[in-house]
Amino acid sequence: MKAATIKPIKTALDNISRTELIHIILRLSKFKKENKELLSYLLFESNNEQDYIQDIKVEMDEAFKAINTSSYFYIKKSVRKILKSVKTYIRYSNVKETEVELLLYFCKKLRSMRPSMTKNQLLINLYTREIKNIEKKIGTLHEDLQHDYTYLLDNLKS
Template structure:
């Protein structure tokens, strides 16, 4: 059985009464945690996205405080953290918030001191986030581009001081 097109689903949903629509939403939320989290965001945080970003930043802070000492397990924990961060970015659907969270992640990464390691997968996580930020900045309005470019340049300067062999070609 093939899934119908989104346009067809939209038309059918518009014809349903509110009670039935609410029941369908609850059924969706019951079966998958991600659906429940998205519904939570849409109902309670959609108008207060700044508060939601702060909550996600607190989650990132907690994850970085609990990082293990082993490079291998640290990489696994950070991959999970990035997966969770990406899920919340997908909920918000806003490039500015994506940049905020990406920059916050990179700052936490650099402040923990794990950037001094020679473990390539761990450093690759940082470089991928920097590359993501680098590609997002040109997609913003010009006034926001200037502000975020300054933050990005400060991040790059910090990376260069901690990683002697870093060059901009690593993230382009």
């Protein structure tokens, strides 16, 4: 079965009743965890972005505390898992300020982690890649926000 593109889906959704739409959304939410998470964000958290950011930061803090630091293999695996979940949350939000703020916080946590990330090339590369990603995202923001986030980014670089 080939999936339809957005335009025919949008047209079809315009032509169905409210109860049918609710039924479709609930059925869609049963299939994947990500669908349920996105639906939860849209319904409950999208109206207060700052609380959403704080919840993710708390979750990041807990994840960084739970990292098995006995070897760099486990550290790398855990850090990649944390970054993957952060990027998923960023996709739900689709707000550039949220993305920059969460990635800055991720890099801050990675940099302050013990044992130091500077002893592992993969972690250094991951950190550098995210810093470059943040720089690109900052360039798309409003000038006042660019200044604030650039200041935070410069603190991370030094």
